[in-house]
Amino acid sequence: MNGTRDGPPGEGPRTRNSLLTRAAVLAAALEIIDEDGVDRLSMRRLGEVLGRDPMALYRHATNKAAVLDGVTEIVLDQLTVDTSDPDWRHQLRLIARDFRRLAVDHPNVVPLLVTHPLATPLGLRPVGTLRPLEHILSLLTKADFTGADALRTYRALFGFLYGHVLTELQEIVERPEESTDLLRLGLYRLPIGEFPLLRSLASDLAAYDGVDELERGLDILLTGLTTAMPPPRKNP
Known part of the structure; x- marks a missing residue:
């Protein structure tokens, strides 16, 4: 990854002639975090990587906190939820595997995915980080869960996932x-x-073994959810 940053003095891998967009800023920020961690990210460092004056970045992110929120959004945007899947257990298992994959691929982003949201009220979180919640609620209510039970199921799933990735x-x-x-x-x-x-x-x-432990934990969790909160059958 270091080799991609070589070039003329004062320019990063993205030249000054390239279009500076929010997506480009967040992609560069994710690269820095993946390589060096959240603490090493700064607007100055980001400007160096992009080959731009750091002041130009403020058009796309008001501060470092906004950049971190954006990075969380683009990572979680890779979390796929098929709300049309008729088998909610199967879909929750796929979501869990997908979340673990993102955590393993971006271990330095895990604090942004796990601990940071817990300290931020729902209404103040970036909307992109709430889409998985909305989609999972949609999946479960289509399976005839009540809204309250769907929310409890989401909390149980992600409570397990947060603990799993931190342990792994x-x-x-x-x-x-x-x-x-x-x-x-x-x-x-x-x-x-x-x-x-x-x-x-x-x-x-x-x-x-992270993969094996995930599957064993999901077996226990999904069996418990099925027993404790079976969705009511629809009337014919």
């Missing part, structure tokens, strides 16, 4: 050069008398 992407290996999982994960630090079970699960912890 966290660094758990302390000493990768060690030969045993107990040492690699640093579990040898735990007193044997207090944490016998946790220490005994070192190999299971080290063998974490």
Whole structure:
């Protein structure tokens, strides 16, 4: 990715003759975040990458916060929800897989997808970030869920997904050069008398498989939702 930024002094990969659009600004911001993280994004850095005076960027984003909101929107815009799918369980499983894929593809964006929305009231969030919610509500109400039950189902699904991606992407290996999982994960630090079970699960912890764990969790979640909140049958 670094090689794409070479060029004449003062110009980035997008030359000054190229059209500066909001889409171009957000795409460049996503590249920076993917490569270096959210903290390394600034309007000045963005201007350098785009080969533009940072002041020109304010026509497309009023500040860094607006850029971050826009990045969240373009990532979530890749989350596909087929509201016409007659099998809501199947569709929720596809949505979950899609969300995990986005998180794995853009791990530095995960805080914007998971923790930032939780601190922002719904009415103040960018409308693009609310479309998955609206589409999932549409999917479920078409399957005869009440609006309230559809909302509960959405919360249950994304509560699980948020926890899953945070668990999958966290660094758990302390000493990768060690030969045993107990040492690699640093579990040898735990007193044997207090944490016998946790220490005994070192190999299971080290063998974490994000895809398998997602599917197992979805099996449990969807089975529970089907049992607890079955949608009423339509009258013939």
